[in-house]
Amino acid sequence: MNIYHDTTIINPLLVALSKFRWVLYIISAFILFAADKAPYGRFVVVLLMLVMILLGLIYKNLIVLLMQSGLVTLARYLLAPDSIPYIDSYFLVWVYYFIVGAAISVLVSNYIRQQQINVELAASFSRLLDSRDPYTAMHSENVANYAKIIAEELGLSKQKVKSVYLGGLLHDIGKISIPEAILNKKEKLSDDEFTAIKAHPNVGYNTLKNLSNYKNTGILDIILHHHERYDGKGYPNGLKGDEIPYLARIAAVADAFDAMTTSRVYRGKKNIEAALAEIQKSKGTQFDPAIADAFIKVVEKNKHSLIKRNTEDIFSVFFLLLYSNLPQKTIYITTFRHLLTDMK
Template identity: 55%
Template sequence: MNIYHDITPINSTLRLIITYRYVAFILAAGVLWIDRYYHYELNLFFVYTMVMILLGSIYKNNAVLLLQSGLVALTRYVLDPSSFDIFLSFWFTFFIFGFTTSLMISNYINQNKSNIELTKTLVKLLDSRDPYTATHSENVANYSKEIAKQMKLSKKKQNTIYMGGLLHDIGKIVIPESIVNKPDKLTEEEFDIIKQHPIIGYNAMKHIQPYQDNGILDMVLYHHERYDGKGYPHGLAGANIPLTARIMTVADAFDAMSSQRVYRNAKDLENIIAEIEKNKGTQFDPIIADHFLTYLHHNKQIILEKIKQSN
């Protein structure tokens, strides 16, 4: 039976705490030593409480928490003997602290898992209509995350950008397949329809709480904006385009150029690099483009293999 919280879907700080859970026991031992020799000079109830909060962030099993809180309360009772009612009161109080913390951690983990499952479901909807779009979204998500990593953004931001990459083309679900998969050049009217997909995707997702206030909606809405202001849907320019969307613009363009489509052949890597260099400061944020080019330079062989497998 697993008595620990699942640390897979949680942020790096909490994962670090749980990974190094032995610190809780070292802290507990330190508290006992201090309480043994300095109890009459210090009120250590706060420290005992912090130990239980830390234990609650580690253990999800209530029986284990009940035992842990009992041991903490028993130690407190042995070092400072009082009535049995006082002992029970401490036991109950410490358990509540640990249980409440554990419950909040469990809810947080379950919410993150639900967000991931929701994202996967939406991506499968894309896959059901156009397998390329789903593959493209996965590639864009990976490239965007690598750019974020190259820029030394936080792991939380990297994961958010990855999620946004998976969802950036979600608005294409309602675009007719005859337009999305047209082998010939799009007419002006058809291109106007395609240009609506960022707004469609944004409107479909803006009321979904997990995608609010973290940059994902920005990626959905603004990934076709250009650094020079000539993009769509709103013609934003420069720093007015959210950072996450500027990152995605580079990743999106790279995967589009490196992918084989019914209406054009994939470009080779050297031509793609030249195209990105050429469009720095116009289509792409030059700093972000340079970060991506650095990533390409250091991982050239891996990327070539990936492109070969995709096509």
């Protein structure tokens, strides 16, 4: 049983506190034993309260916190006996420390759960969007996974890896406003239809821009700028080079790779080698060269896992087919057939 909070999805401060808690323990011990006699009791009371808060940030198991608060109370009794003059005071202090630690732990648990809900909600939105077009089913999840491995290869922080993953899930959310007749059209798009397609980054951005959880994370940058080009010939704003937000440049490579390696209504797919060659060719024009190189490197190292992921996509769509309602079954049947064709 895991007694610790999941620090992979909480903010960097809590991650640092959890990772380097031993440093804080050493500092606390040093202060306790190096303090002058006069303010010693006050140091003990304040410092042990901080230790209890720290324990609440680290542990999610309340039984563990109950035992930890008992040890903290014992330490206070041994180091500052004047602060606990009676036996009933001892138990009251124990309960007080436990309540403090438990309250902090519950707050952290709720925060973590909210972050998990955000990811699940983004995944649900992406599946809803992708289900409108059997040729692009799983596209958003694929882009999210590709963007994540690029970010990890580039050594970005866990917080930015999380943001680029969520941005990948939501990058095409603006397409929800585009009629299916345009999304599924086999013939060349008219100018008006292409204009409608090009509007989806702005639509997606305007839809989600007021969500506080997505502000200042890079997620909105991905939604708005994943079709910008490194040479400035992209849309919607024609940004060039470093003007394009960094996470959006990552998503652009991931988006293009998945688009090339899956069948679409208007064309067939490329194999992995051909897609990588196209990315290599487009360095400095469509893609950030450093990001393209990182992606090519990581894909060449993990070709087997990419093939495995395609197999997992088939099983995912199969289960969606089993549990979907009647109107959705037609979409998922077609999707399942296209995924099987792509595996050949």
